[in-house]
Amino acid sequence: MIKTIRVLISSKKFFLEYKSKISVETTYFTDGSFLNGTAAYAVIEQQANGYSYMKVRQSLLTPHAGIFNAELAAIKFAVRHASSKKKHALICSDSLSVVKSLQHDGESRRFLLWIPAHVGIVGNELADEAAKEAIKMPLMMEVPCLSAIIKNFHKVEAANIKNTLWQTSRTFLKTHNAQLKRPHYNENFTRDDCIKIARMRVGVTNFSTRHHFSGGRSPECTQCGTTLTVEHILKDCAISGSHANLEQTLDCSNENTIKFINEALKKHNLLYEV
Structure with a gap:
């Protein structure tokens, strides 16, 4: 004492x-x-x-x-x-x-x-x-x-995982050399719509990154059998992909963007997993 x-x-x-x-x-x-x-x-x-x-x-x-x-x-x-x-x-x-x-x-x-x-x-x-x-x-x-040391350790490890994920991922922003700045969103979008589009643009969503923290396997598309990524769902997938340019698909100013994203996610039962 x-x-x-x-x-x-x-x-x-x-x-x-x-x-x-x-x-x-x-x-x-x-x-x-x-x-x-x-x-x-x-x-x-x-x-x-x-x-x-x-x-x-x-x-x-x-x-x-x-x-x-x-x-x-x-x-x-x-x-x-x-x-x-x-x-x-x-x-x-x-x-x-x-x-x-x-x-x-x-x-x-x-x-x-x-x-x-x-x-x-x-x-x-x-x-x-x-x-x-x-x-x-x-x-x-x-x-x-000391609990503070343990918490800091997990914080650093989580940051390293996220950094590795970003460096090794193929996302819209990296593929199109887009700038990491807030884009101009359509005025009819809700805040939840903007958040969903932003996460899809950077490729960091719950369904595509959860396995990095849980230690499980990468999610696979039940239709195609390939790794389930944002790019696959919106562009390459046989049941949900548009086969269009991702830059157009993820256009923040287009009112139809969120509608297309939601429809594509529904086909994979991932509407609430972004």
Whole structure:
């Protein structure tokens, strides 16, 4: 357990004055760093004499961890280190967002204090240097069980899948070198009509991309036995294709465009799968 000290420290002088008024046996300074997709942290302990400092931890975090994760992991280590020594400890961090997220008013032998960065507080400056140094060192990575890291991992993986899908797909926009900008839609189209046409134009629909995320097989046309894509449905399919130029088929200004798309999708039972 850790207790948050709700005091606004605005300068080095104020910090030293405040620290002299509280009774603790040791002081820790924590900091995190993030560079080129890599997060690391460091923890510095101020010795009892008040003049010497010691690095007690430098560590890398796993890929997909961010600066918030690094700052949080540093504080977590400082708490464990202080607990192992059974000492009253003051833990100083320059991450206001992390300190706020850990606010607690209960009784504790460990106190958490926010301090401003780069105002000449020696321990903070040393922790900052050590965290940046840790990124470049061949250290063993930690695997903190933080939900934010897991969520970020899945977010990055989903983005990679979508990017791969776009790079390897044959869509109207890529085939005709069309610009990725909002086209002029027919004034009689509803918002749902515009969304449907836009998705068909870029080739990214529920029915054509779902298998990338579920791990299943690519959908096939029951009539032709070929991969079911937007281009196949609107142009090449024997039961729904117009065999016309896709540029004309997906003309946003033509009132008949949405009618043709809906009729083609109905023949494949995909009207609500766009």
